[in-house]
Amino acid sequence: MESLYEALANLDGFIYPNEIALNWDLLIVMYPYITGLVAGAFILASLNRVFDIKALKPTYEISLLTALAFMLVATMPLITHLGQPLRFYEMLITPHLTSAMAIFGFVYLWYLMVVLLLEIWFDYRYDMVIWSQQKKGFMKFFYKALTLWISDTSPESRKTDEKFGYFITVIGIPSAFLLHGYVGFIFGSIKANPWWSTVMMPVIFLFSAMVSGIALVMFIYMAINYLRRKKTDIFCLDTIAKYLFYILILDFTLESLDQIHRIYEADESFDILKILVRGKLFFTFFIMQIGIGTLIPITTLGVLQFKKPRERTRKILYLIISIFVLVGIFFMRWNVVIGGQLFSKSFYGFTSYKVNLIGGTDVSLSLLWFIVPFFILAFLIWLLPPWKKFVEKTN
Amino acid sequence: MPLQVKRLLLAFAVFIAIMLVLKYFLTPDSWREYGAYRGKALTEISGKEAKYVEMETCAECHDTIAGLKTQGLHVSVQCEICHGPGYKHADDPDNNDLEIPRERQFCLRCHTKNMASPQDIIKQIDAVEHNEGEECITCHNPHQPWL
Amino acid sequence: MAINKENYTRRDFIKNSGMIAGGVVLVSLLNPFKLVFATKKPVGIGKWYGVGIDIEKCIGCGSCARACKIENEVPNEPFFFRNWVEQYTIMNDGQIKVSSPNGGIDGFKQPVPDENIYKTFFVPKMCNHCAKSPCTQVCPVGASFESPEGLALVDQSYCIGCGYCVQACPYGCRYIDPQKGVVDKCTLCYHRLEKGLNPACMMACPTGARIYGDLNDKESALSLFVKENNCAVLKPQLNTGSKLFYNALSQEVH
Numbered sequence: 001m002e003s004l005y006e007a008l009a010n011l012d013g014f015i016y017p018n019e020i021a022l023n024w025d026l027l028i029v030m031y032p033y034i035t036g037l038v039a040g041a042f043i044l045a046s047l048n049r050v051f052d053i054k055a056l057k058p059t060y061e062i063s064l065l066t067a068l069a070f071m072l073v074a075t076m077p078l079i080t081h082l083g084q085p086l087r088f089y090e091m092l093i094t095p096h097l098t099s100a101m102a103i104f105g106f107v108y109l110w111y112l113m114v115v116l117l118l119e120i121w122f123d124y125r126y127d128m129v130i131w132s133q134q135k136k137g138f139m140k141f142f143y144k145a146l147t148l149w150i151s152d153t154s155p156e157s158r159k160t161d162e163k164f165g166y167f168i169t170v171i172g173i174p175s176a177f178l179l180h181g182y183v184g185f186i187f188g189s190i191k192a193n194p195w196w197s198t199v200m201m202p203v204i205f206l207f208s209a210m211v212s213g214i215a216l217v218m219f220i221y222m223a224i225n226y227l228r229r230k231k232t233d234i235f236c237l238d239t240i241a242k243y244l245f246y247i248l249i250l251d252f253t254l255e256s257l258d259q260i261h262r263i264y265e266a267d268e269s270f271d272i273l274k275i276l277v278r279g280k281l282f283f284t285f286f287i288m289q290i291g292i293g294t295l296i297p298i299t300t301l302g303v304l305q306f307k308k309p310r311e312r313t314r315k316i317l318y319l320i321i322s323i324f325v326l327v328g329i330f331f332m333r334w335n336v337v338i339g340g341q342l343f344s345k346s347f348y349g350f351t352s353y354k355v356n357l358i359g360g361t362d363v364s365l366s367l368l369w370f371i372v373p374f375f376i377l378a379f380l381i382w383l384l385p386p387w388k389k390f391v392e393k394t395n
Numbered sequence: 396m397p398l399q400v401k402r403l404l405l406a407f408a409v410f411i412a413i414m415l416v417l418k419y420f421l422t423p424d425s426w427r428e429y430g431a432y433r434g435k436a437l438t439e440i441s442g443k444e445a446k447y448v449e450m451e452t453c454a455e456c457h458d459t460i461a462g463l464k465t466q467g468l469h470v471s472v473q474c475e476i477c478h479g480p481g482y483k484h485a486d487d488p489d490n491n492d493l494e495i496p497r498e499r500q501f502c503l504r505c506h507t508k509n510m511a512s513p514q515d516i517i518k519q520i521d522a523v524e525h526n527e528g529e530e531c532i533t534c535h536n537p538h539q540p541w542l
Numbered sequence: 543m544a545i546n547k548e549n550y551t552r553r554d555f556i557k558n559s560g561m562i563a564g565g566v567v568l569v570s571l572l573n574p575f576k577l578v579f580a581t582k583k584p585v586g587i588g589k590w591y592g593v594g595i596d597i598e599k600c601i602g603c604g605s606c607a608r609a610c611k612i613e614n615e616v617p618n619e620p621f622f623f624r625n626w627v628e629q630y631t632i633m634n635d636g637q638i639k640v641s642s643p644n645g646g647i648d649g650f651k652q653p654v655p656d657e658n659i660y661k662t663f664f665v666p667k668m669c670n671h672c673a674k675s676p677c678t679q680v681c682p683v684g685a686s687f688e689s690p691e692g693l694a695l696v697d698q699s700y701c702i703g704c705g706y707c708v709q710a711c712p713y714g715c716r717y718i719d720p721q722k723g724v725v726d727k728c729t730l731c732y733h734r735l736e737k738g739l740n741p742a743c744m745m746a747c748p749t750g751a752r753i754y755g756d757l758n759d760k761e762s763a764l765s766l767f768v769k770e771n772n773c774a775v776l777k778p779q780l781n782t783g784s785k786l787f788y789n790a791l792s793q794e795v796h
Contacts, residue, residue, distance in 0.1 A: 001619065001720070004619070004621050008620065008621070013640075014628070014639075014640035014641060014642070016626075016642075016667070016713070016714030017620060017621060017622075017623045017626050017642055017644075017645050017714075018621065018622065018623055018708075018714045018715065018716065018717040019714045020620075020621045021621050021622075021717065021718070023705035023708050023709070023718055024705060024709065078704075081704075082702050082703050082704055082723075083701070083702065083703020083704075083705075083718055083719075083722070083723030083724050083725075084701065084702050084703045084723050084724060085702075087683075087700070087701075087702040087703075088702060089417075089421065090421075090683040090685075090700065090702060091682050091683055091702070092414070092418075093417065093418050093421045093422055094422055094423070094426060094431070094683055094684055095682065095683070096431050096681050096682055096683055096684040097431070098578045098579065098679050098680075099679065099680045099681055099682045099706070100680060101680065101682040101704065101706050102682035102683070104682075113407070113410070118403070121403075122399070125399065148399075148402040148403070148406065149402075150398055150399055150402055152398055152399075156397075157397065157398070157399065160397040160399060160400070161399065164397075164399070164400065173559075174559055174562055186706075189680075190676075190680070190709055190710050191676060191712070191780055192676060192709070192710055192711060192712035192780065193709060268779075340709075341709075344714070345712055345713070345714055345796070346640070346714070346796040347796055348638070348640050348796065349640075423700070426684075429689075429690055430684075430687055430688070431684040431687070432684040432685065432687035432697060432700075433684075433697050433699075433700055436687070436695065436697035436699070436700065437689055437695070437732075439697075439699070440695055440697075440729060440732050440733060441732050441733050441735075441736040442733065443733035444733070445613070445731075445733060445734045445737055445739055446612060446613050446742075447609065447612075447613055447734075447739070447742050447745055447746070448739075449739055449740070449745055469748075471748055471749065471750060472748045473745055473746060473748075475609075475745075475746070476605050476609070476746050476748060479612070480612055480613065503649070504603050504604065504605075504648075504649045505601060505603040505605075505748065507649065509602060509650060509651075509652050509662075510652060510656055510659055510662050511602055511629050511630075511631070511650070511652065511662040511663050511664050512601040512602055512664070513598055513599065513600075513601065516599055516601060516749050517601045517749070
């Protein structure tokens, strides 16, 4: 309540009294951010499998496990943000079909159960059978349970795995598009809010998701190799960087198109949005999102496409870029979610939002939901180590 | 059909069955009575207690004041605007007194000079110049104000 | 990786995606451009409530906002309102000043000296009880709904408190109750209407600036008010089907 009184004292112009409280805080920033990481990491895995880009093979399992680790907590920021968190199940029991948000539970379940889990299951089934035969005690039982008590290792069964795994991946790409384009639609379909209400929103969310997911896998791939003291496959990194570069350009083009359209049309909301972007969003929009998150990575990656410095230098550059991109996309979500609530729908003024760094539940919970996936990922990698898979020798 | 697919379909069938059972038991009973919401919510909302009882109820006991009021300029002003909600007082008048505001500031809520107020509808006074420091009710009877 | 690849080529992928897209198009062809609002107006039966506010009669006393807070137990802090009053002041240099200190409950002060004022007036605000309400449209669980009488209501024992409706309301008429963790808004005092009483804000208005009535009944007070006055709704470009009609609404008001 004190922060509300502070916001009231610092009101800028006029705002509807109910708008002083900013309802969607940092947790709702985390929600599209984490969901985007899932969709992006999955797209990278699909590049390898469906589009048969062999250089990306070392990151295939890592991308899938990363996607799964983040997917498992993707709903948590939403649920913990609810005023009545224990009632979240109502969204699955009595979904209100005209609401863009109601379908999220089903899109989420579809993506988690039918796409991610199945793809990983088909990919690891053979290995889990072998591991269950090697291990003893509880782990033996655990792997057996994971294989659903199928111990078939015949070449035919592996062909089936491969066939269905591929099929799932093919379904998975539109599903990943659906998952994150859909998150964009949740914002883009709010006609009351001119900062959100644009047809481009799902597309922009999708491409920024791909950017952030690819950067995350790049980072995790390097981190894992560092922790295992293994050499990172620089050819693989170069390829990831190439795709990151392409998609960054696409993402930046789309976002620019959206803004140019907004500026040129300059409808009734333009005056207030101009003050918003130049004022309260200046740091997060121009410096963090566009500068650090987009222009620096694009320039660096662009130069790297033509001029290749030493391997070590490139690795350091890739590491920095992946972190920059991850930070930049976080601020892109921030600018959408928080930026959209800073101005009044009366177009006559602004409220303010300060993150409570100390003692704020939104900050601690947001941090929690960002850190937990890394622990889940560590567990998944321990359970299903990609480098202990039994690689086919026939190929 | 390959064994893996059979097992998976079985697992999915079990999952969907659990979801359907949950849906059956967790859906509220008056769901979709009128639309995609709990029909009982309507009766719950309409069942809330009304706090303002309106002038007719006041006039049942305070008939002289009500009569006085009908002849003055405050005829359209409800008793409870100044005296507060009367539901407790109407139920049990002995134990629930209503407020009787006497301060100048209270009258000025409506009668303070403001260009945004329509001049022909409300008498406005300049609070600084008009008998500063005096309570309004020493000269004006709030139940039958005169000019 | 090389097993059975010939069955699933990139072409197949494009074909699959095309089929999905085609399916979507087909479904939308079967029912083209159907509105996806949460409610449909019942045809010709029962009441269909609307509200009328006469700006020329509003004296800015804030009695409506005060009565509403008491009647509906709205939290006392100045961040939660089911209705409030705004003071618009348009200055001679064209500058527009809007204020609503504590929703107008404690009265207003005019900060601009009279000689600089071009035009000034009060605008009482409350839920528009839209016929095509964007707020009930987006409720994910059906806790926000439109009653058969055309009132946008909230089932507080079912609301999950996601705040999506707060974002979707173009008029800023909803808030999350900090104690209950659920959304709250104007009900047009549904509980009073059912008992034959006037909504608290309309009862409290000393000048009769606010009225409500049945839009299905062409002889009702509201229908006549809309007929006899030059009425407008807020933000008509958003097509919310607002049923809050203002007489003498200035174009500066959003």
